[in-house]
Amino acid sequence: MSFPETGFPITLTVNGVSRSLVLEDARVTLLDALRERLDLTGSKKGCDRGQCGACTVLLDGVRINACLALAVSHDGASITTIEGLADGDVLHPVQAAFVDHDGYQCGFCTPGQIMSAVGLIREGQAGDDPERVREGMSGNLCRCGAYAGITEAVLAAHAAMNAPDVLPGGNLSEDAA
Template sequence: MAETDYRITRRAVLEGGAATCLFLASGLPVGAENAGAAMTAGPATAPIPRIPMTFRINAVEHALELDPRTTLLDALRNHLGLTGSKKGCDHGQCGACTVLVNGRRINSCLSLAAQHEGDEITTVEGLADRNRLHPVQAAFVAHDGFQCGYCTPGQICSAVGMLEEVRAGWPSHASTDLASGPTALSDAEIRERMSGNICRCAAYPNIVAAIRDAAEEV
């Protein structure tokens, strides 16, 4: 009588596991999947109530009722129709959503709207003086500092804030002397200070030229 080979092979283990899974799946009672999903979902939660908030944006007061989790960017775009500020990465990495808060540039996608009640908020829509463009805006037009234009509002707001930082004597990683006060705005300085704003069209040479010219007027 021939001796039976009882050695376990990898193929046998895989076939056995597949057969077991099929057997268990076919043996589930009707509705068991839905019951399991309901158990893991947990109890339904009540919606978070909206909170009244007041903002001063581009020198105009706005009263809104917002979910406290609403970002400043979503409040501007979705609740006030100020769509100049763009939602690019939504992670604070591209700078397309840059606005000015009390003169300082911030990524509005990373900031909750509720944090900015009482602050002076300026978006790209509020930079011009009626029909007269802000010098940075005019320089971007003159130097063709954009292609698709998606990043341009954030680039312009960031440039306006950056020029204020230079006038205040803030150094950058490209500054040669950290204690000498206002530094010369070289191309290297501009590139370093604007490095948080990404242009996927790579219009950087024109952007640098526009900011360099605008620095002489603002």
């Protein structure tokens, strides 16, 4: 059976680019809109119910689980995904820190971890306290057990981004930073 003619038009600003799409179904999550409609597959689906954090993106600058958000509820929103973090070939400080500190193994949770870390650093809640970083990153499961490297990476990125004499690289425009 085919879909009805009418749909749900929405416009999202994704990684700084305006994207308009007509959803044939109101049940499309933000995650599935990104992955299946916009081919932004960096955000991952690990559980589809907000328990693993692999789908973490920034929604108007705040980290959320994209699998728990309905796309139609966020018409007009600004979204930053893992694909929008680096500035061309220059990695965002959090991305660079994950490479340097081996904050990953299989890499499946990594986009969510990194977006969550960017959000956490922005929230200014954890600072340079490893315990608070661990708590603040605990919505993002890593089954490989790369937590030691993840914590180190977040602390190192926090230090790099807060160093007064260093301009942070990467896309730190209003959307992402």
